[in-house]
Amino acid sequence: MKLESGGFTADVQLDGDTAVIDGRSVAFRVTRQNGEIVEVEIQGRIFPVRVVREGRRAAQVWCAGRGREVREASASARAREAGGDLLAPMPGVVRRVDVKAGAPVTRGQVLMVLEAMKMEHAIRAPHDGVVSKVAYGEGDLVEAGAPLVEIT
């Protein structure tokens, strides 16, 4: 199974009691309490954790003051991940669209402006390229994480 979270993706297999991650065996112990995972021990270091399930294919994991979602990587998820800055960073309304499909763009150029709660946020090109798709028009409502523009 391929897992992904924030900065990394890893191939993970459970082989009996051993976890093989990206082809390497990993030594860790998991301590449960009342059926809930409360500690992970790796190389003798103990990390208190909290875990809650998020749907069927993901979990939210807390450790040392931060939370992360760890999910099964699907092809579509990986594709969206690659889109990077072009996902809607927040739910909001499209205030302005500055580019059309086929337009060449340079890194940093404003492609679209989103507004939510009186805050505006410019969607900028993460790299040079050509716009292959503009998914929303002015006045459209978008959900957080929705792909807005595709650049190839």
Place this chain on the structure above:
Amino acid sequence: MKLESGGFTADVQLDGDTAVIDGRSVAFRVTRQNGEIVEVEIQGRIFPVRVVREGRRAAQVWCAGRGREVREASASARAREAGGDLLAPMPGVVRRVDVKAGAPVTRGQVLMVLEAMKMEHAIRAPHDGVVSKVAYGEGDLVEAGAPLVEIT
């Protein structure tokens, strides 16, 4: 269904949206949040509550700084309730048994001494009567709530 808790027992029936308690209709609203009961409103007064299930026939209910177990009254439970002071008040070891079946006892007389964690607790007769049963002997382990002595 007969419910009991602490000081009271009540006959409760759900008739559609109306609860009939001891033959009287009761006006209350229940507010839920994330599927959990969080408020009960009675006669315009709002009581914040928390409820957790305790097995299949009981619930623990918190309100205004105290918790109570509310359970379906069964015949045996009612019988135990009637036993009053003669239930073990804590898990422990029987240190001493002072009476035998058939012995007449007077209110306040010590029947048995329990010990737990260096604390001793005398089990006393709640009323005058005759001992009909002594359920444990010296050195026996008892659970909290176990009937120790019966007096008729």
Place this chain on the structure above:
Amino acid sequence: MIPSLLIANRGEIAVRVARTAREMGIEPVGVYAESDADSYHVRQMSRAFSLGQGPALETYLSVPKLIEAAKVAGVRAVHPGYGFLSESAAFARAVKELGLFWIGPPPEAIEEMGDKLAARRRMKEAGIPVVPGSDESAADDEALARKAAEIGVPLLVKASAGGGGKGMSRVDRLEDLPEALAEARRIAQVAFGSDRVYLERYLDKPRHIEFQVFGDRFGSVVHLFERECSVQRRHQKILEETPSAALDPRLREAMGRAAAEAARAVGYVGAGTVEFLLDERRNFYFLEMNTRLQVEHPITEETLGLDLVRSQIQIALGEALPAAWRGGKLAPQGHAIELRLNAEDPVSFLPRSGRLRLFEPPFGPGIRVDAGVESGSAVSVEYDPLLAKLIVLAPDRRAAIERARRALAEWVILGVETNLPLLQRVLESRPFVSGRYATDLVEQLAPAAAEPVPDAVWIAGALALSAPVAEGEIPRKPEPWDEASGWRAGA
């Protein structure tokens, strides 16, 4: 004492005011927008009234609806919290006209300080230094452009009716002024109902230091020492501390005196805050006065051992300032820091929404948490992103920083992204630890250090879910996963 109090707000401040009300034997009565009906603050009230459907403008910002709620509830007083209508003279007047106690300053003082341009003039007249900038004579874009040339860049465009950094923007080149003015006017119109703006010289790396003030009906005005508010992101505070490392006793006294003077100049009654900028040469300038309780009021409460909401209510009901305050007997004890936990991306500061799956705040010595949410709460982008405030108190600044770090590390939050990692980075940063920092601290922060948690921890946590333990079964022992070699996933 009054029997009940309407709290015309939501979130952590509504809960905080309700707590003090309960302690005083006053029934806290709440309000809520329908989309907020399930919110934590609603359940902290004895009763709560719906303000109907709609955005804030039609609910928490609707004077008629709140007045109606106050009437129906039969309360004797209204506390506005901060934000929303807390600095609305119209709301204050409507409450007073209903014969209720308004837990806030006189409407006239709100108006005088609410118009930032008028306030600047008033302060100048009272002999209090203000940041050089435009005055009421420069109203249209043309006049402002002339004034801008005179002030020089960089400069700030600010909403005259605004506050809290909303609608403020920096202009680095004079040719950008027209666009900045247009943008500021648009935001100001939406947020404050007025498009008047003004200009101020942009001070390089100022410190943002404010003084808590309190006045009573008998003409007494005192200050309750300072709060250092220079840790900001996008002109909004995320961490405050007291005392400020930038002040010595002499400067503290001079600024405190100016703060009390500013409040006195407008006949101030109740709790207010006078904000100053302090430049690198230790000149201070009046910035604005907030005529309400401040988000960061708890750090003052902690070092002085006070309950400012209790004092607000007492003074609104006609009591005099306590003799100890007037006698200059107050002495702050220890060091307090407040950290604002926002539902937002810790890097881009964009608001985040979702449902808090777990929300377990820290506990123990020197820890206070004022939260507006709990496990299970829904967080929307409709309102301010502030979820909760952590306030730490310790014997000295260093211990307070260490305590804050410990507390943040304990805080379990799952389900909604927060700025907690940013707060951690601030607490670890050299400028903050040294005490020598200014409002540019957050921009200057070094990028996050290498993740201290091996990726394998995250994977292990998630994996373990795929082998769930049967309900009721409680394994007492760690489960060894038998190979014992180290591993760190590539990023």
Place this chain on the structure above:
Amino acid sequence: MIPSLLIANRGEIAVRVARTAREMGIEPVGVYAESDADSYHVRQMSRAFSLGQGPALETYLSVPKLIEAAKVAGVRAVHPGYGFLSESAAFARAVKELGLFWIGPPPEAIEEMGDKLAARRRMKEAGIPVVPGSDESAADDEALARKAAEIGVPLLVKASAGGGGKGMSRVDRLEDLPEALAEARRIAQVAFGSDRVYLERYLDKPRHIEFQVFGDRFGSVVHLFERECSVQRRHQKILEETPSAALDPRLREAMGRAAAEAARAVGYVGAGTVEFLLDERRNFYFLEMNTRLQVEHPITEETLGLDLVRSQIQIALGEALPAAWRGGKLAPQGHAIELRLNAEDPVSFLPRSGRLRLFEPPFGPGIRVDAGVESGSAVSVEYDPLLAKLIVLAPDRRAAIERARRALAEWVILGVETNLPLLQRVLESRPFVSGRYATDLVEQLAPAAAEPVPDAVWIAGALALSAPVAEGEIPRKPEPWDEASGWRAGA
């Protein structure tokens, strides 16, 4: 600073010490009996070592096992908490012989004060008043009986090696003495390993007032003001407050001086507590000295803005007392109350066990919670019933009481019965509110007032479970149960 510290304890105090250790950058290392492997305190440590199976005597009270854990863990210091081995000179010596820092007083001071009979003699010699009673010359039952006749009844039998009320009993008739002696000796032998007992005159309605003291290696000893500990059930404290309403500045100074003198007499270093009884004519008597951190130390921390565990560690490592302490500059601010939440029947005081289904402590201004449990924790009768301590701080005594009431009302505890209703009754009682109360307060409490919650609430809460909402479905509206008539079930 030392890199790591073994915390030879469990429950709330282990967690509390771990928090300060973390703040100081010291790794907290824990221990646990196997039956405690799932306990909350274990997870608050960086690492934790098993002390094996068995009762406290074979685990938390086993010097060899704890010394072994300290060796294996490679710690540089040991903090004993309170209870268990905190007043064991043998343990202190073993720790020191290992070359580790002992976060406690010198073993000699522990011994001198641990033997209550010797301590009484020592205090008499130092000119500090002690409660009239038997001395070391009366050892056997016969000599004690003669002495008892001399002292008169009522009198108290106490364990010479004891403390905290364990093994103490009151004798009202001289003919009951033999049985009381036998019982006290038996309990003392089990609890303290010595059956030596002594007699003390029973003071009628005394107040129990203690002073926090601190000494350093350089011979300085100071007191950190008093704690009023008269609210007791079965000779064990359940609520403490500071300042005490019974002291005026003059009496406070006299008792504080005596407390520091008592500590000085035994060459005290570190944190200790000198307990006094105060009779109705305001005479005070040395009762005993606890040579460790006290359960109720947080109220001193709150009013003085200190971290006593941090100070303990600093002093054990060789630092001097802070100059401000020695200069008499400390001034308590506000009023603090601690309430002990015990897993016990609120009327019979018998211990309760079970699993905490919900445990959600209160939050907000002036609230500190030091807990040793969380939701899901198992509570056994094997150990002390203390689950958590609530500490409130407010500007004055009245506000502190109101704050404590508010906090108790917020506290959600389900699954294990606690003394919370008893604490509520204390806070509502007239003697407590007036400040004029003594150690008989709890016995004299009026029976609980009529239940403020209608029985229908409990039934409604439980009934609603029988119509569960489908998972994920979140009804936004109250569900009306259509008849609208009042109802109150007969009790």
